[in-house]
Each structure stands twice: as C-alpha cells, then as structure tokens.
Amino acid sequence: xxxxxxxxxxxxxxxxxxxxSPPAIYALLLLAAPLATILAYSFFxxxxxxxxxxxxxxxxVATWSDPIFRVILIRSLIVAGLVTxxxxxxxxxxxxxxxxxxxxxxxxxxxxxxTIPFWTSYLIRxxxxxxxxxxxxxxxxxxxxIGIIGPNGLIADPLQMLNSVGAIALTLAHAYAPFAILPxxxxxxxxxxxxxxxGQDLGESRWRTFLRVTLPLAMPGVVAxxxxxxxxxxxxxVTPELIGGGKMPMVANLIQAQMLPLDNRPMGSAIAVSxxxxxxALSLVFLWLNRRFLRVGK
Amino acid sequence: xxxxxxxxxxLAYLVFLYAPIxxxxxFAFNDGTIIAFPLKGFTTDWFAKMAENDTLRHALTNSLxxxxxxxxxxxxxxxxxxxxxxxxxxxxKGGIMGLIMLPMVLPDILMGxxxxxxxxxxxxxxxxxxxxxxGHVIISLPYAIAVLQTAFATLDQSLEEAAVDLGxxxxxxxxxxxxxxxxxxxxSAFLISFTISLDEFIVAFFLAGNQPTLPTYIFSxxxxxxxxxxxxxxGTCLVAASILLLSVAEFFRRRGxxxxxxxxxxxxx
Numbered sequence: 001x002x003x004x005x006x007x008x009x010x011x012x013x014x015x016x017x018x019x020x021s022p023p024a025i026y027a028l029l030l031l032a033a034p035l036a037t038i039l040a041y042s043f044f045x046x047x048x049x050x051x052x053x054x055x056x057x058x059x060x061v062a063t064w065s066d067p068i069f070r071v072i073l074i075r076s077l078i079v080a081g082l083v084t085x086x087x088x089x090x091x092x093x094x095x096x097x098x099x100x101x102x103x104x105x106x107x108x109x110x111x112x113x114x115t116i117p118f119w120t121s122y123l124i125r126x127x128x129x130x131x132x133x134x135x136x137x138x139x140x141x142x143x144x145x146i147g148i149i150g151p152n153g154l155i156a157d158p159l160q161m162l163n164s165v166g167a168i169a170l171t172l173a174h175a176y177a178p179f180a181i182l183p184x185x186x187x188x189x190x191x192x193x194x195x196x197x198x199g200q201d202l203g204e205s206r207w208r209t210f211l212r213v214t215l216p217l218a219m220p221g222v223v224a225x226x227x228x229x230x231x232x233x234x235x236x237x238v239t240p241e242l243i244g245g246g247k248m249p250m251v252a253n254l255i256q257a258q259m260l261p262l263d264n265r266p267m268g269s270a271i272a273v274s275x276x277x278x279x280x281a282l283s284l285v286f287l288w289l290n291r292r293f294l295r296v297g298k
Numbered sequence: 299x300x301x302x303x304x305x306x307x308x309l310a311y312l313v314f315l316y317a318p319i320x321x322x323x324x325f326a327f328n329d330g331t332i333i334a335f336p337l338k339g340f341t342t343d344w345f346a347k348m349a350e351n352d353t354l355r356h357a358l359t360n361s362l363x364x365x366x367x368x369x370x371x372x373x374x375x376x377x378x379x380x381x382x383x384x385x386x387x388x389x390x391k392g393g394i395m396g397l398i399m400l401p402m403v404l405p406d407i408l409m410g411x412x413x414x415x416x417x418x419x420x421x422x423x424x425x426x427x428x429x430x431x432x433g434h435v436i437i438s439l440p441y442a443i444a445v446l447q448t449a450f451a452t453l454d455q456s457l458e459e460a461a462v463d464l465g466x467x468x469x470x471x472x473x474x475x476x477x478x479x480x481x482x483x484x485x486s487a488f489l490i491s492f493t494i495s496l497d498e499f500i501v502a503f504f505l506a507g508n509q510p511t512l513p514t515y516i517f518s519x520x521x522x523x524x525x526x527x528x529x530x531x532x533g534t535c536l537v538a539a540s541i542l543l544l545s546v547a548e549f550f551r552r553r554g555x556x557x558x559x560x561x562x563x564x565x566x567x
Binding site for chain 2: 012013014015016017019020021022023024026027028030031032033034035037038041051090093094096097098101108110112113114115116117119120121122123124125127128129131132134136137138141174177227228231232234235236237238242252255256259260265268269272276
C-alpha cells in the first residue's frame with residue numbers, strides 16, 4: 001500500500017495540487033469565504049449597531065419593494081449596457097487593425113500604447129472628464145473660443161453635460177476601452193488566415209468573407225469583451241459619484257451607503273446579492289444567445 | 299475594410315484614449331486656482347505645495363508600503379498558480395483557476411464590502427493598512443498570474459527534462475533552469491501588481507479605516523475646488539511614475555519572451 005501512496009505523491013496531479021494550494025487557499029479564505037459571508041448576512045436581521053444572527057427574508061423583501069432600488073438598478077444596467085455597446089463597438093475596428101493591419105513586430109508596441117492609459121490613476125482620469133465636460137470645461141470653452149457658444153453664437157449658454165447618464169457612460173467607456181480591445185484581438189489572432197483566402201478564392205467578396213468567416217470566428221472574443229466590460233461597470237462607484245455629482249447613484253453607491261454611513265450591513269449585503277443575481281442572470285442569457293458562436297471555438 | 303482608413307481611426311482612437319492624460323500637466327503647471335481654459339501662466343507652485351503636504355506624504359508612505367507588500371505576496375502566489383496551471387494536469391483545475399481569476403471580472407466593490415464584513419463582523423479586527431494589503435493581494439493576483447502564465451507557457455519542457463537526466467533534482471532544476479528563464483516574467487508581474495495596488499481606490503476606501511492611501515486621499519480632496527491644482531500636480535507625478543513602471547515591466551516581459559525563444563504575441567492584461 002505504501003508504494004501506491006508514494007506513487008500517488010509523485011504523480012502529476014499530486015504535484016499539481018501541492019503547487020496550486022497556496023493561491024487556492026488564499027482565494028478560498030479571502031474571496032470565497034467573504035462572498036459567502038455576504039450571502040449569509042443578507043439573511044440576517046439588522047439590530048441597532050449590531051447584527052442579529054437570525055434567518056429572515058426581510059432584507060430581500062425590503063430591497064425589491066423599494067422603488068428607489070429598482071430605479072437605481074435599472075439605471076446601472078442601462079449605463080453598463082450603453083458603455084458596453086460603445087466600448088465593444090469602438091474596440092472592434094481597433095482589434096481588427098491590430099490583428100490584420102500591423103506587422104507582427106509592431107503589435108506588442110500598439111498594445112502597450114493602448115493599455116498604458118488603463119493603468120494610470122483611475123480616479124484622476126475620471127475627474128479629468130469632469131474638467132472636459134464641465135460648465136467651464138474644455139469643450140465649452142473651446143466652443144466659446146470659436147464663437148459657437150456666446151451672445152452671438154448658435155447657442156447662448158454653455159452646454160450642460162455633467163450629471164447625466166450620457167456623461168457617466170462616456171467616462172466609463174473611456175476607462176474600460178482596453179478591456180474590450182484585448183479579448184477581441186486575441187480571438188482575431190487565432191483565426192487561420194488561409195480560411196479568409198479560401199473564402200475569397202471561392203468567390204466571396206472581402207466584405208462577405210468578413211461577415212461569414214471573420215466575424216463568427218471573432219464572436220468568442222466579442223462575448224468575452226462584452227461580459228468583461230458589462231459586469232464591472234454595473235458595479236462602478238467612482239464615476240457616478242464624480243461625474244454624476246452624487247445625483248445619479250448606481251448600485252455601488254447604494255451599497256456603499258448601506259455598508260458605511262448607514263451601517264445596515266444585512267441590507268447592504270441583500271442589495272449586493274440581488275444586483276449580482278440580476279447581472280449573473282443577464283450574463284447567462286447573453287451567453288445562451290451566443291451559444292452558436294461559442295461552440296465553434298471548442 | 300480598408301487598412302489605411304482603419305489606421306486613421308486607430309490613431310484617432312489613441313488621441314481619445316490619451317486626451318484626458320494630456321490635460322494633466324497643462325493644469326498642473328497652470329498659474330491659476332481654477333481648472334478651466336484659458337490657461338494663465340507657468341508655475342511650479344503646485345508641485346512645491348504638494349511636497350509640503352504632510353497628509354499627502356503620509357498617504358504616499360502608506361500606499362508604498364501596501365504596494366510593495368501586496369505585490370510581493372501576489373507575485374509569489376502567482377508563481378505557484380501559473381506553474382501549476384501551465385505544467386500540471388489535475389482534476390478541478392478549471393474550477394480552482396476560475397475562482398482565483400474571478401476578481402478580474404467581479405466589481406471591486408464586492409471585494410471591498412465582503413472583506414469589510416469579514417474583518418469587522420467575523421474576525422473583529424481593526425481596519426489598518428494590513429487589511430488593505432490582504433485585499434490588494436486578491437485583486438492583483440489574477441493579473442500577476444496572466445503575466446506569469448505566458449512566461450511559464452513559453453518554457454521548453456525538454457530543458458527541464460535534460461536537467462533531470464543530467465542528475466539534477468526537481469528543486470534544483472526549478473532553481474537553476476526554470477527560475478532564471480521566468481525571472482523577467484516575475485519582475486513584470488511584480489511591477490504590474492505594484493501599479494494596480496498604487497492606483498486601487500475602492501478596496502482601500504473600505505478597508506483602510508482612518509489610514510489615508512494616495513487614491514483615498516485624492517478622492518477626499520476632489521470635493522474641494524481649492525485643492526484641485528495640487529491634485530493635478532500629484533496626478534502628473536503618478537502618471538509619469540506608472541508609465542515608467544509599465545515601461546520597465548514591458549521591457550522585462552519582452553526580454554523573458556526572447557530568453558525562452560518564443561514569439562511575442564501581444565501585451566499583458
């Protein structure tokens with residue numbers, strides 16, 4: 001028996017488990033366990049300054065019957081949907097250019113250029129959009145400078161652009177741009193170039209080859225890009241706070257208010273779990289709608 | 299799909315990406331208290347004010363401690379995960395890696411609030427920069443793994459086999475053959491994690507208690523119009539620092555790929 005145990009210890013999977021266990025245990029303790037704690041707390045009662053560990057569905061009833069929660073959730077989904085549409089739509093041609101229009105030795109340099117803004121101070125980048133879109137901001141002063149805004153111009157008063165869903169969406173679309181480009185780029189890179197030649201040899205036009213060969217093969221990347229932009233943007237806290245001026249809260253702002261200033265942690269947890277379930281359900285529907293394309297890659 | 303018009307579009311897109319960042323130095327060196335055009339004159343006052351600010355210095359010290367510790371932790375854990383996932387087959391690998399990589403898609407606020415709940419209600423520990431470090435390791439781990447997976451995946455396994463055939467043990471093979479080859483990847487993963495931690499706001503906002511970090515300090519100042527010029531100066535320094543860090547990270551990433559003799563297939567992330 002000892003030899004069997006020994007050979008298992010030396011086996012490939014035993015070594016794999018031994019190697020993966022430090023990061024896996026860390027993720028269990030500091031990711032899975034905390035997420036489970038949120039779930040548990042969402043079923044607890046809130047007492048004054050303390051939490052009563054008794055099972056209740058009250059937090060969920062309160063969350064879903066609150067019209068403010070529904071307005072905020074729908075706003076978050078609309079903003080995230082807009083951001084995803086804009087980001088993925090703008091990103092596809094860039095990914096296409098990176099993959100098909102550049103010499104191999106230039107690709108890494110372009111990707112580096114595209115990812116740099118993503119890594120530089122998120123807060124300050126968001127705030128700069130406030131500077132650009134503000135009442136005395138870059139756009140308004142530029143329009144005043146060329147005479148479009150002003151007493152004799154086309155428009156009398158500076159444009160009111162901040163504190164709107166559009167401004168929040170624009171700012172987030174800028175912040176998440178590289179997140180959309182990279183997955184699409186990766187799936188375009190995987191396409192066998194001879195397939196495209198074959199399409200054209202068989203008499204398809206370049207446009208139809210693109211529609212019938214390139215686009216379907218790039219869909220796994222588009223699907224990944226959509227989810228990787230949509231899910232985090234639903235939960236963005238900074239942009240609604242800075243660009244929406246606090247008047248356009250999204251789900252994260254609601255959760256933060258419950259967790260910190262209001263100190264109702266079971267309620268905050270129930271809001272978080274509810275929003276997460278809605279987002280997960282939408283993501284699954286989206287994956288199901290695209291199942292045809294996702295099977296191709298396997 | 300004409301490539302030349304696509305190139306024009308790509309260049310316009312780059313301008314859109316960089317436009318806000320180009321505004322930073324304009325306002326940081328602008329001799330006016332209001333962030334608006336037209337610009338007044340040139341001044342370095344805001345940088346001097348920034349250097350004199352004690353809270354800011356405290357926040358910077360905290361942020362550097364957090365960034366160094368958490369990226370060291372994330373990089374070490376990432377070496378284990380990247381090695382295990384590229385070299386070994388075992389049951390449940392997809393699920394385990396999925397859990398570890400999850401923070402890449404989860405909204406940061408979920409990590410922040412769930413860790414806050416665990417720290418305050420379950421473990422009952424005081425919030426400090428230590429709790430931020432624990433959170434930042436979880437957040438930067440997936441990015442460090444992504445960088446290191448490329449480094450490990452491009453390794454030629456026959457090199458290891460040759461070393462074992464020549465009498466090296468598994469440990470000494472790892473130390474003498476694998477580690478030197480993936481070293482550039484390790485440095486690159488560390489620098490990426492460092493940049494993420496230095497810039498991370500929401501987890502620090504939840505977990506730092508009353509300790510300031512650079513991003514939470516910046517966030518608290520953005521409400522005060524009079525504080526903005528100093529923040530613009532600070533932002534200019536931060537952007538310069540992260541471009542420098544990322545360029546070094548990219549340098550090492552490419553060197554690593556060259557060392558293992560693989561083809562460069564793109565950037566990190």
